[in-house]
Amino acid sequence: MDLLQGAVRTYAWGSHTAIADFTGRPSPTAHPEAELWLGAHPGDPAHLDGENRSLLDVIESDPDGQLGTTTRERFGDTLPFLAKVLAADEPLSLQAHPSAQQALEGFARENRMGIPVSGPTRNYRDASHKPELIVALGAFEALAGFRPVEQSIALLRALPVEGLDPFVNLLTGQPDADGLRALFTTWITLPQADLDELVPAVLDGAVTYLRSGATEFAPEARTALELGERYPADAGVLAAMLLNRLSLAPGEGIYLPAGNLHAYLHGVGFEVMANSDNVLRGGLTPKHVDVPELLRVLDFTPTSDLVIRPEVTDDGFEMVYATPAPEFAVSVLNLDGQFLGHEVDAPARHDGPQVLLCTEGSAEVRAKTGVLTLKRGAAAWVSADDGPIRLVSDQPTTLFRATVGI
Known part of the structure; x- marks a missing residue:
């Protein structure tokens, strides 16, 4: 048994204070700290306190003693999970993770194509799926899963935006997973010239809605404005309006299986996932977005019962x-x-x-x-x-x- 020194990951959406304060280090930090990795992922393993050894090295030197016979029989000589502390001061990218079969096939395919594993256009950095659980350590805001269609129709109609009418009609005419797929695909593939008109109109509609004093969709309207400010004319601003807007109390969690489109918005959480780094992004990011591959992975089944409690x-x-x-x-x-x-x-x-x-x-x-x-x-x-x-x-x-x- 050893104390762990976690590996700090600095991303633009992280916090200058949250992880440092949590671990008792001086803050604010020079760079935004987004994640504290407490595992044996090759990309950034934790280290044993006071020793110049990573947890990855310790496991490799004694897999049976560190992992146990049963774990080795099931998952080989690799720790099958990765634990993290996550701190988001700004929204993360709109993203989803592949199933086990999709990850296996995608990893092999990109290997055959000769795309470097660390390359910026790589979708599959390993051959594993990535189910994950996030548990709020304080107030935590997130988008996750496609909400019931009737609720999305009501939201889009509540915004006084004439340009949304054809999209509302599309969803009204097919109020199911196939309709969500059609609308999401339409939005995420809109030419930039069309996005340059539609997204600002939607943001103006959100302002008008909030100024009217209406409250039913106030969180969704404020989120659209927040995303639109950070990512002007991004298709992800539109796509986010189709997802459940969740506010977690401390101790509440969200489990994200394969194909669940999501984005963490703000807060600190304890996150545990399969030991993978496979992410398919759909917007709200300057990073690589592969629309055809994302559409192949996404599950458009509407859902509303996402918050889990221990x-x-x-x-x-x-x-x-x-x-x-x-x-x-x-x-x-x-x-x-x-x-x-x-x-x-x-x-x-x-x-x-x-x-x-x-x-x-x-x-x-x-x-x-x-x-x-x-x-x-x-x-x-x-x-x-x-x-x-x-x-x-x-x-x-x-x-x-x-x-x-x-």
Whole structure:
């Protein structure tokens, strides 16, 4: 068991304060910090505290002891999940992730085409799918999944924009997934000259709507204005109006399976995903957008029930976020009330490894090889041969736990 030094990723949409404050470093930082990677991804592995060794190297030197026999049998000698702290001060790109089969085929295809894995036009940087779960650590805003068609029709009609009429008629005439596909495809392939007219008209309509005092679609109107300010005349501004606009309270999460179009807007969250970096973008970004490949991957099935909340287990202090992902499982360990001041055993669901992240308070973590203290912002790696773990705390403490899925 070791403390982890996460790898900080700097992207333009990140925060100059959130991750630094969370981990106890000086802020504001010189560059916007977007993600803190707590895993063994080859692109930026975490390091063991006080050692010049990455978690990737540690696993490669002792895969059986670090990952466990069961995990190796299922996923080979690679940690199958990647945990992150994500901090968004500005919206991320509109994006989706491929299914396992799509990733396998796309990776092989781009290899045959000779596109460098790190090249800017590369869609598939590995052969894995990328289901992911984001859990809000504070107020968190996001767009995710195509909303029910009738709600999108109502939103488009609420904006006083004559130029939207033919698109509303298109969706009204086919109020299902096929209609959403047709409208999304039309918008994302509009000539730039048409976008230069339609997007500003939509933004003017959003201003008029908000000034009228109407409230039903106020969050959607404000989001359109925010996106339009950062990405003028971008087709993603239009596409975003077809997605569910979600406001998460701390502890609430969103599970994103393959094909789910989404964009995180603002906030800090704990994110766990399959150990992949495959992203298909659809707008709101200066990065590569491959429209035909995105359309091949997207799932246009309307949905509205996206927010998930953890379920209390029998032990009373662990709450589990139920997802179908085989690569990872996520739970939160709440030490409070009757659990303070004495040892409690964290449930051992299998013999795999764990990543622990303390988001509030402080706790001693006791494993076979030793004891360490986790304070807010600190993370730990618990290898397969070092579990199970016991926890002790004398103050209210919250630990998030990422493990291999069952």
